Amino acid sequence: MTTVPALEIRELRKVYATGVEALKGVSLSVQPGDFFALLGPNGAGKSTLIGIVSSLVNASSGAVKVFGIDIGTQREAAMRLLGLVPQEVNFNFFEKPFDILCNYAGFYGVARTEARRRAEEELRRAQLWEKAFTTARTLSGGMKRRLMIARAMMTKPRLLILDEPTAGVDIEIRRGMWRILREVNAAGTTVILTTHYLEEAESMCRNLAIIDRGEIIENGPMKTLLSKLDVEGFLLDIDGELPAELPHIEGIALHAEDRHTLDLEMPRAMHLNQIFARLDEAGIRVRSMRTKTNRLEELFVRLTGSKEAA
Amino acid sequence: MSHPNLVALATITRREVTRILRIWAQTLVPPAITMTLYFLIFGNLIGSRIGDMGGYTYMDFIVPGLVMMAVIQNSYGNISSSFFGAKFGRHIEEMLVSPMPNWVILGGYVAGAVLRGLMVGVIVLGIAMLFTRVRVPHPFITLATVLLGATIFSLAGFINAVFAKKFDDVAIVPTFILTPLTYLGGVFYSVDLLPQWASTMTHANPIFYMVNAFRFGLLNDSDVSMTLAFGLMLGFVVAFSAFGLWLLKRGIGLRS
Numbered sequence: 001m002t003t004v005p006a007l008e009i010r011e012l013r014k015v016y017a018t019g020v021e022a023l024k025g026v027s028l029s030v031q032p033g034d035f036f037a038l039l040g041p042n043g044a045g046k047s048t049l050i051g052i053v054s055s056l057v058n059a060s061s062g063a064v065k066v067f068g069i070d071i072g073t074q075r076e077a078a079m080r081l082l083g084l085v086p087q088e089v090n091f092n093f094f095e096k097p098f099d100i101l102c103n104y105a106g107f108y109g110v111a112r113t114e115a116r117r118r119a120e121e122e123l124r125r126a127q128l129w130e131k132a133f134t135t136a137r138t139l140s141g142g143m144k145r146r147l148m149i150a151r152a153m154m155t156k157p158r159l160l161i162l163d164e165p166t167a168g169v170d171i172e173i174r175r176g177m178w179r180i181l182r183e184v185n186a187a188g189t190t191v192i193l194t195t196h197y198l199e200e201a202e203s204m205c206r207n208l209a210i211i212d213r214g215e216i217i218e219n220g221p222m223k224t225l226l227s228k229l230d231v232e233g234f235l236l237d238i239d240g241e242l243p244a245e246l247p248h249i250e251g252i253a254l255h256a257e258d259r260h261t262l263d264l265e266m267p268r269a270m271h272l273n274q275i276f277a278r279l280d281e282a283g284i285r286v287r288s289m290r291t292k293t294n295r296l297e298e299l300f301v302r303l304t305g306s307k308e309a310a
Numbered sequence: 311m312s313h314p315n316l317v318a319l320a321t322i323t324r325r326e327v328t329r330i331l332r333i334w335a336q337t338l339v340p341p342a343i344t345m346t347l348y349f350l351i352f353g354n355l356i357g358s359r360i361g362d363m364g365g366y367t368y369m370d371f372i373v374p375g376l377v378m379m380a381v382i383q384n385s386y387g388n389i390s391s392s393f394f395g396a397k398f399g400r401h402i403e404e405m406l407v408s409p410m411p412n413w414v415i416l417g418g419y420v421a422g423a424v425l426r427g428l429m430v431g432v433i434v435l436g437i438a439m440l441f442t443r444v445r446v447p448h449p450f451i452t453l454a455t456v457l458l459g460a461t462i463f464s465l466a467g468f469i470n471a472v473f474a475k476k477f478d479d480v481a482i483v484p485t486f487i488l489t490p491l492t493y494l495g496g497v498f499y500s501v502d503l504l505p506q507w508a509s510t511m512t513h514a515n516p517i518f519y520m521v522n523a524f525r526f527g528l529l530n531d532s533d534v535s536m537t538l539a540f541g542l543m544l545g546f547v548v549a550f551s552a553f554g555l556w557l558l559k560r561g562i563g564l565r566s
Contacts, residue, residue, distance in 0.1 A: 016566065051566070054407045055406065055407060055565070056403060056406055056407060056565055056566070057565060057566050058561055058565050058566070075409070076409040076410075076411060077409070079407060079408060079409040080409045082407070084407050086403065088400060089400075090399070090400040090401050090403045090404065091401050091404065092396070092399060092401045093399065094332075099325075099328075103321055103324075103325050103404075104404055104408075106317055106318060106320070106321025106322075106324075107318050107321060107322075107404060107405055107408035107410055108314065108318070108408055108409060108410075109313070109314020109315065109317045109318055109409070110317065111312065111317055112317075151404075
């Protein structure tokens with residue numbers, strides 16, 4: 001028995017009135033229960049893609065199905081399954097969070113009594129209950145983002161799409177949001193995430209697609225894609241000062257970042273023990289080490305040919 | 311009320327009414343003050359020197375037009391500012407991504423605007439009753455005229471908001487179209503006083519028919535037949551509703 005994908009996109013094209021071709025025949029499939037990352041540089045077409053899936057943007061051609069339901073022919077049924085957390089804050093600043101959530105549920109046909117129950121549940125989960133009856137414009141940036149996640153969860157969507165939900169929030173709040181998203185995914189909701197923080201995608205997502213200039217240039221399991229990286233980079237903190245001349249080690253690149261830090265780039269197949277042994281022979285004592293770049297970031301930069309992160 | 315579309319319709323309407331009541335000082339008080347001034351200046355001070363108009367004191371004569379003017383302006387203003395505000399603040403997206411059909415979105419906003427028109431109408435008519443001997447001999451016609459007039463101008467305000475790209479665009483139509491049509495729609499004078507060419511032009515003004523239908527409801531007197539007035543009003547409701555729904559279906563001004 002074949003599983004119906006949570007999201008299936010076929011040959012999706014979008015040409016704006018300005019003549020800009022934002023999507024050039026994108027095809028993509030996301031399986032139910034997945035935690036999926038959609039990455040790409042600015043202007044790659046991510047927001048257009050999400051806009052079409054959520055019916056905010058009209059496609060020029062192609063098909064989109066949410067759990068097998070075509071959004072072109074059965075938009076209302078498809079939208080019932082979808083939750084969207086957009087990039088820009090898009091709730092009424094003059095309303096109270098509790099009312100924002102209740103009204104949103106009402107748009108989906110959730111009766112007022114049930115909406116009020118769910119609103120309390122979601123606001124508590126987002127740690128916003130204390131702000132439930134204050135005007136939304138007084139919320140901090142992180143609170144506004146959590147409110148948008150809570151709002152999307154009001155309709156219990158089977159597919160949740162988040163467009164850079166953690167942009168501009170501090171690490172503590174970001175981790176709180178990660179916890180919520182993991183809970184949501186663990187409860188069975190398929191999650192699609194775009195983010196500027198590639199370590200976020202690497203730690204949370206099982207599959208990913210990279211889009212660049214309106215085309216999918218890479219798509220598959222995170223582990224498979226990361227294994228394509230044949231080189232890893234590390235920064236080594238050295239006890240004392242580095243010698244004037246660094247040892248030559250076959251197959252690796254070494255150079256001094258400063259007098260106490262060594263920049264190391266090595267093939268993934270090589271063992272660190274071999275390198276540490278050679279450094280030790282040269283009188284270089286390694287006190288600590290850290291990954292030079294995020295692995296996904298490295299892959300992303302190589303594929304898109306850009307230094308600009310997602 | 312368990313059908314999802316009815317719940318959604320009630321939600322938009324409730325949100326609109328909540329907004330009207332939340333900013334009551336901007337929505338309900340100004341028409342009351344404006345109308346009181348109209349009655350004091352045009353009705354009492356100047357009106358007493360004008361004498362009778364169509365067999366009524368001038369103050370009685372202008373009541374239907376002033377009430378209708380308040381209803382029209384407030385219905386129009388409510389939906390154009392609220393819907394454009396939702397576009398500007400992007401919270402219109404909450405509705406556009408929802409499974410609501412287009413008629414629910416249009417119906418909810420129109421219902422909110424019509425309710426504001428009704429609230430303002432009741433307030434202004436109440437004030438008018440304090441200053442004049444005007445009562446409501448034809449309550450059904452009075453109510454039907456208010457509802458149809460408010461619906462027509464709610465729909466017109468919605469269309470304006472869909473096309474508006476900035477707040478100035480929302481103000482242009484009331485200033486350059488709605489206000490002249492209202493003032494030239496027989497609010498302050500009987501069409502019998504006009505020369506033939508002006509009388510003919512006035513008959514092309516839809517507000518003229520609303521004011522006269524309302525005047526019939528309050529004063530049992532009108533310059534036009536009720537059949538024609540209600541036929542035209544229903545025609546405008548159907549035409550503007552169809553255009554509004556078409557705009558939503560095409561996503562003009564809303565979806566890229």
